[in-house]
Amino acid sequence: MNAQARIHMVDAPTHPSLSSPILEVRDxxxxxxGVRALNGLSLSIAEGEVHCVLGPNGAGKSTFFKILMGTERPTTGKILYKGRDVTDLPAFKRARLGLSVKFQNIRVFADLTVFQNLFIPLRRHYSARQIPERVAVLLAQVSLDGSEHRLARELSHGQQQWLAIAMSMAFDPEILxxxxxxxxxxxxxxxxTAAIIRQLNAQKTTxxxxxxxxxxxxxxxxxxxxLHYGKLFAQGSFDEIAADADVRRIYLGTL
Known part of the structure; x- marks a missing residue:
């Protein structure tokens, strides 16, 4: 079977807010x-869902991520956010529309307190009087309750990752x-971390x-x-993906 043409289209899990696509990648x-990182990738993200993207090294995951963020632009094709063509919008304008990012590498201010790390993004949207309450809400969402006065460098690796997620959520994004x-x-x-993501999603964040x-x-x-060779290879529930013999062969490097 042609691997590049083999795509399973499976309904998303039931979710009260699932509806039309909030984000679309079109061809x-x-x-x-001269190296083709993405090769006609088309993918839709439903509003209100958690959507995982995986693939072996070289599948195009990082390029896909950068194109969603706006730090790279497609050679051809379109990115639609809530039906609007944002293909040529830079990252900061996409952020204003409701997209927020937590990078793989930790991007917290190690010598500032947890409160100060959150104060920086929150001050753009909240008054100084509102910020303490909002900090408490964000820290509760990422299992860092009561850590406001700790220096970020005193947190464990995982806790610093959660703080970075809280900083990304400070913008009240529609998509994280x-x-x-x-x-x-x-x-x-x-x-x-899985529990944190499920909780954030339950609050209607895609x-x-x-x-x-x-x-x-x-x-x-x-x-x-x-993803495989820059294309959508398969899609479905995790159980369907895990049971797919061709997906397993991709990860073993035999397909």
């Missing part, structure tokens, strides 16, 4: 110096993009997760898309 190609959010975490921290940790994706129990 996107991206070429770097997470790039390998469990990188370097312990098993316990990974499990807690979440896109770029990951390679199959156990973590299983815990999220989310609709999953597999």
């Amino acid at each position: 996107v190609h991206k070429v770097f110096g 993009l997470l790039d390998e959010p469990t990188a370097g975490m312990s098993v316990e921290e990974t499990d807690k 979440i896109i997760v770029i990951e390679h940790d199959m156990g973590f994706i299983r815990d999220l129990c989310a609709r999953t898309s597999v």
Whole structure:
């Protein structure tokens, strides 16, 4: 079977806010110096869902993520956000529309307190009097209650990742993009991160997760898309993806 043409279209899990696509990637190609990183990728993200994107090294995950963020532009193709063509919008304008990002590499201010880390993004949207209450809400969402006065560098690796997620949520985004959010975490921290993502999603935030940790994706129990050679290869529930012999061969490098 032609791997590039083989796509499973499976309904997303039941969710009260699932409706029309909030984000669409339409026939996107991206070429770097003659190397084709994305090769006609088309993918839709439903409003209110958690959507996981996985694939082996070189599948195009990082390029896909950068194009969603706006730090790279497609060679051809379109990106639509809530029906609006945002293909040529820079990252900061996409952020104003409601997209927020948590990068794989931790981007917290190590020598500032947890409160100060959150104060910086919150001050753009909230008054000084409102910020303490909002900080408490954000920290509760990421299991960092009561840590306001700790220096960020005193937190564990996993806690710093959660703080970075809270900083991304400070903008009240409609879509949260997470790039390998469990990188370097312990098993316990990974499990807690899955619980944090589910809680954020329950509050109507659409979440896109770029990951390679199959156990973590299983815990999220989310609709999953597999990229291969810059195209959408398979899509479905995690159980369907995990049971797919061709997907397993992709990860073994035999397809």
